[in-house]
Amino acid sequence: MDSASTDRPAGAARRWRTAASAARPALVPVGAGVLSLVLLSGYTATGAAGEPPARIEVVDARVDWPGHREATAAFFDIRNTGGSDDTLESVDSPALGITVLGRRSGAGRDARMRPTGPVEVPAQGRLRMTRDTLDVMILDPPALKPGQRVPFTLWFRDSGPIRVTAVTAGPGRTGP
Known part of the structure; x- marks a missing residue:
């Protein structure tokens, strides 16, 4: 095998690791935003959001x-x-x-x-x-x-x- 064919997979893996490590810091805020959106949607869907209920x-x-x-x-x-x-x-x-x-x-x-x-x-x-x-x-x-x-x-x-x-x-x- 020549060195060009063995460098390709290693180069792709290296680029993938670099992209993944660059994206990792963004996962926490994005995950928190998605979780907040899901919880707020559930709160609204139950009718709990808005005006206080009749008593x-x-x-x-x-x-x-x-x-x-x-x-x-x-x-x-x-x-x-x-x-x-x-x-x-x-x-x-x-x-x-x-x-x-x-x-x-x-x-x-x-x-x-x-x-x-x-x-x-x-x-x-x-x-x-x-x-x-x-x-x-x-x-x-x-x-x-x-x-x-x-x-x-x-x-x-x-x-x-x-x-x-x-x-x-x-x-x-x-x-x-």
């Missing part, structure tokens, strides 16, 4: 004692002490029949409760259900006694299910 609490829950058995209503005072709006999507109870979010429309004898869609609970705000605004309509309720405790689940878009217990208000106090 929902129900501070008062009552059910009208039904004077008649066709329907009655439940009322909740809901507070959002968090930094983001949330949406009350529905309310249900394993102890009751059909429950529907309802809103009063009309006035006087023409006033009617109509089913309504989801309701927003603003950040740092309050949703107070009353007989004249929004309530939970309970259709064909079972026999309820004054002072009876009734379980409910309020379903929120972001906060998920929140379980509360409402108390049936007696004939002297039938709700807000």
